[in-house]
Amino acid sequence: RRPAPGRLRLDNIMLAFGGVRAIDGVDLEVAPGEVHGLIGPNGSGKTTTLNVVSGYYQPQQGRMTLGDDPLVSGRPQARAAFGIARTFQTPRIIGEATVLQNVMIGGTIDGRATFLETLLALPRHHRDERHLEQAARLALEAVGLEMLASARADRLQHSELRFVEIARALMLRPAYLLLDEPAAGLSSEEIKRLGSLIQAISRQGTGVLLVEHHADLIFDICDHVTVLNLGRVLASGTPAEIRVHKEVVSAYLGA
Ligand code: ADP
Numbered sequence: 001r002r003p004a005p006g007r008l009r010l011d012n013i014m015l016a017f018g019g020v021r022a023i024d025g026v027d028l029e030v031a032p033g034e035v036h037g038l039i040g041p042n043g044s045g046k047t048t049t050l051n052v053v054s055g056y057y058q059p060q061q062g063r064m065t066l067g068d069d070p071l072v073s074g075r076p077q078a079r080a081a082f083g084i085a086r087t088f089q090t091p092r093i094i095g096e097a098t099v100l101q102n103v104m105i106g107g108t109i110d111g112r113a114t115f116l117e118t119l120l121a122l123p124r125h126h127r128d129e130r131h132l133e134q135a136a137r138l139a140l141e142a143v144g145l146e147m148l149a150s151a152r153a154d155r156l157q158h159s160e161l162r163f164v165e166i167a168r169a170l171m172l173r174p175a176y177l178l179l180d181e182p183a184a185g186l187s188s189e190e191i192k193r194l195g196s197l198i199q200a201i202s203r204q205g206t207g208v209l210l211v212e213h214h215a216d217l218i219f220d221i222c223d224h225v226t227v228l229n230l231g232r233v234l235a236s237g238t239p240a241e242i243r244v245h246k247e248v249v250s251a252y253l254g255a
Helices: 047-054 078-084 101-106 115-120 126-142 158-170 186-202 217-220 239-243 246-253
Strands: 008-017 020-030 035-039 060-064 082-084 176-180 205-210 224-229 233-237
Touching: 008 035, 008 047, 020 035, 020 047, 020 158, 020 205, 020 224, 035 047, 035 186, 035 217, 035 239, 047 101, 047 176, 047 205, 078 082, 082 158, 101 126, 101 158, 126 158, 126 239, 158 176, 158 186, 217 239, 224 239, 224 246, 233 246
Parallel strands: 035 205, 035 224, 082 176, 176 205
Antiparallel strands: 008 020, 008 060, 224 233
16 A cells, blocks of 8 residues: 555646636645535636646646645646546546446556556456456445446446546545546435545545535535635635635625
8 A cells, every 4th residue: 555645735826728827826735534625616717726636737837746746747647646536527438348347447547558558458467357357346336336337338327427437536546536526417315425425535545626516515525625716716714614704605605
């Protein structure tokens, strides 16, 4: 097992697209085992922040660190080597492969391989494959989908695919897990299950950065909430503090 990670820290991060500052001086800190909610109106910079942390975008200013290590390298796969895993707003699933295969892929992404290289190289050795398969079955069990292991992924419902994506991300045994609107399109029952799952993951020591529109889920399960507005941090604090924060209430919660 990898040594306990330090805190994930963003310090004054700026990224502009053609002159428009999508995020403008964002500070953010996630501790191991913490569920950290990132909320804000549409266009406030939530996804951009997540894309910067996961290595999809390079910030033009600022500093990002995990413990004492700077996070600099550009490729998302290098982030995986640091123990940072993510899911996407739209699940990225290989429809023709089984659910189990989709999850197994998560365990083989490393600092060198791209998603495609990883898929084509799978399996390299029988022993690796057995080990990988075992881990993937455990990951599916953790998200409650073990009964769908051998189904073709394109037969699953959208909501089920969200859980498959989380299972795949768990295969990296991530120090930090970044979730981009995991509750979108889920029923209230499924959102409850998602909330319990995220909390169970955090109790194992994984820090979770959660971008989410469902305010209830955010306030139920987060230890800390950061609110973005126009690419800047409007407020940061416990759910109890954020709920009553004047500017947040008027800018975002609409009460
Ligand atoms: P949120 O996730 O909070 O809805 P985003 O991070 O998607 O916000 O967007 C923040 C701002 O950056 C918006 O004004 C958006 O239009 C802009 N933006 C985001 N991604 C891009 C991009 N790839 N190219 C140009 N502008 C972008």
